[in-house]
Amino acid sequence: MYEVLFALMLIFSVAAVFLLLAAQWDLPVIPFYLLAGIFVGVVIDETQLLDLAQWGVAFLVFLFGVHVDLEFVRSTGRLSVAVSVLQAAVVGGLGFGAGLALGLDAINASYLGITAALSSSLVATSYLDTTAGVRPTYARLAESVHFTEDVLGVLAVLTLSAVVYAATPAWEQFAVAAGIVALALLIRYTVFHRLTARLRGDSEILMLVGISFVVGFIALAEAAALSIVVGAFAAGIAVADDYPHSLELVDTVDDLEDFFSPIFFVTLGALLTLPGLETAGYTLTLLVAILVLNPVLAAALFVRAGFDGRTAVLTALTLDQVSIFSLFIAIEALGAEQIARPVFDAIVLAAVVSMLVATYTGRHAESIAQWLRDRGFARALGESVTSHSSVADDLSDHVIVVDLEYGGRELVERAADSKWGQAHPFLVIEDDPSVLGELESICDNYVYGDVSNDDVWEQARLSDAALVVALTPRPARADAVVALETDIPRLVRVDAIEDAAEFADRGATGVIYPDAIAAERVGDDLAALLAEELSLEEFEARARQRTRE
């Protein structure tokens, strides 16, 4: 037993050193865990850690299940689901074919296909997650694509455990799995709320309940000879992630995941063997599929579906990494002795490389998108800016507003009520398809498209405009407005003092710094309240009044 403690000590110490490096360069943690594993693997016997590592898998999948937002799935529509299924099918097919061509058997070729087709939501969401309310279009789109691919991942795990690892392939396993998920849904909608309502404030018991869910569903899955991934996923579905009922439960399980997932990733890294030529070949194949084929295909599909080029490229750039589910599949197949070692090694290696590359592309997505645009990539994919736009032929001396959200709406409404608003018509540039309907109803002039696209500005008649204002809190869009080569005055919102100064230096006519404005206003209001110039009731009533304006 002390060997295991020693192994854990080594895992966490080495992982901590690697994470400090990762933090230094602001890189994602998973590839560094895997790298740490390669080092640790030299010293320890990783097989004794598999017990603890699978808890990492269980908690990872459980939390994924918890975060599944059924409403969200329904509302984002079929479009992104269709795109990701199509993309996964095409690339998966190609990967499978390549595997066969490289001389693998059907099972190993299918591992290659699955790995090539699916992308990781874990690494992607780590940089997609932003404050609620300021999610750019591409982030929402990417989220639903990743979600679809993760569900495909669960299905792949299920299929493999029912058909490949089973002694006798049994398709009725799918019915069993469906039954387990149905049970989870039943618990979610009938029992769960009553349970958490009674246990609120007692995080220890809530955590126990959460873990019991995981254990119980995994036991069910195992009894049915299904993968623990299926059980953990169902357990997650049973927990409704609606604030604040499950907050404590999810928070505590989150901490457990943080403890166990390094064990999983490091163990995975430790399982790697010295790569040979064969491994290198498979890794290369996977990398071409993941880093090149996936994004290009997805971008093309999104443009075809009517999104602007920038959104399509940015979404596609979140798809260039190996899915976490491919890693689950690899370790399960290894346990079942159903995978060739070089294929296993290739999957893990491809994960390390692609996750690091994905961080780079994620961080420089804007400039990559711009670079591609400059080389006519978007147009080559068939982008058009006129399809969702409405601009009066004689529009001139107008005010161009970037983004309807975050104050753009109020601006347009205020202008409509004012005298000067009559003299200067407004034109809105928007890239979020979900507000297009509203846009049509409240403004006469609008352009659907991307602010980094010169065509969009031409469409918006920038040269005839009087003023450009950008109230968006999304720095990249404000940046694009500042970078316009024009003499038309521009007012942009900034959210950091450094940006304000930089934008001003680069030629923005004025900057709006909402925090400073708010600070001033709140300070004045607060001073009035504290000086007892007006009563608390009056103050409250007046504050409320503003939301009704």
Next chain:
Amino acid sequence: MSQIALAADFAIIVVVATIIGLIARQLGQPTIIAYILTGIILGPVVFDVVTEEGLVELMGNLGFAFLLFLLGLKMRFEDIREILPAVTNVAFGQTVLQTALAFAVALALGFGTTEILVISLATVFGATPIIVKILSDKDEITSLPGKIDVGVLIVQDIYLVIVLALFTADELGGAADIAETLGVILVMMSFIGVFSLASSRYILPGLFRRIADNKDIFLIVAIAWAFLFVAIAEGANLDPKVGAFLAGISIAQLPYSKELEDRITPITDFFILVFFATIGLQIDGLSSLLAYWWEAIVASIVLMVGNFWIMFYLIDREGFDVETSFLGSINMVQVSEFSLIVGALAIQQELIGPDILGYLSLMALLTMGVSTYLIAYNHAIYERLEPWFDRFDSDEKTGTELTTYDDHAIAIGYDEITERALPLLEERYGDVVIIDRRTDHIEELEHEGQYDYVFGDFRHTEVRKEANLKGSAFVLSSSVEREVNEALLEEADDGATVFVEAERIGDARALYDRGATYVIMTSHLAAEKLSEYVGLYVTDRDTFDDAVARDKDRVMTQREEAGKRLENHETGPGGEVSIETDGDVDPVSEGDHDD
């Protein structure tokens, strides 16, 4: 076939512990009782379906190590500094007197010599998990009796760690051996202790400042730090868990410890469950558990009463008032969880048999079960007995004033908005506490030294408790996270004035409905301002130019000031390098939107 099966024994323990835990909760009993019962039920005493081997043993050991790490983390000398001398006297006296009492009781009950020694060393009164849990639930943990109890428990832990180290030492022949071992232990512990305190001054602040913004790395580095000390202790031939305790102490003195405490607690809860269950599992059978049943009952009664008076005498002697002494004593009348830990170690060292562990377990279950109700109704009991206890009262006795926040103002997030409001709030409410989870902000606050601050995520209970959200009179949240603000409105006192921020008008309305006094609508205000500008631009160009130029100047000055502030104290990378945020609630994330 599925390949790796989750360890079945462990799965059974968790599920049974959950069920018993739910029942215990209904009865108002602490979970620790449920865990011990789980072990008793699953072990040889009742069903004999689970054995204490393999993964279960490993997890139990991890639980123990994490428990000590967590205890170390809670040892913030700062917290109990004001009452430290009093508390040290009480803890010292209590340890000596209760050991003597336990020794006398064990002797009277006719146990063997080694057994008496083990029992008297193992019978320590005051179970941290029970006292802290129930007092926190009752919001009494920061009251004076609560502070005294926690202080005594903290000082007591040091004693217990020494006892533990003693029990894991290899040879314990005669008195000379014990003395020698004790000497070695103390020297070793002081070495590691000095290293841990030195590192908490010289190594850790810089290290944690760099990583505390990243929640994954923060946790892993802290755990690695604990494991490092485990290894050092192991190398020094000490109980590895002592290392975990010292690692905890070294981190406890940093401003980040509250946040870390909140992260480590679930992991500890998870493993400690297994640990307490293994204690139940080690009892050989029903006959072992009940071998000394009447002795256990007698000892429980004598020791509970005896310890109440020991504590009462000691606290009273320190000059606290009668009510404080009474409450502080009645909270402490249960056998510590360490009794069982020491008992389990003594079994491994073959100093005692399972019968004695059964005796200790029975005593723990009895005293813990009864004391839960005593703590829950401590005020009611005091009211009944007050006339009688008044005889101990005298004029010189006072409840020492403790500095806890009350009717204070809290600001969540340190940014332009809160910065502008802070002086106003300080003037009106006196105490102002800022909660922020960015190390660069905390450093700035530390540097300026004007306001109190708590480092951490507002979502975490420990953090909210530290700032005493429930007792605050004014809360200003500059977080736009609706979840954070809703949680805030729910927990804050109904009479408190609450300012929150919202990015969208729909959120603002919802927040008003939940009782916000004032919702700051930044985007809305910006739109208002912008609309004013646009109006100016198209009607009065000159005024527009002036207004814009003025704004620009102001922003430039602000930047210079911020720049100066940064230069004034070496921030290291904290200010510039934004470590990957993983999107979890960050109370001040208003400014760092990705796109």
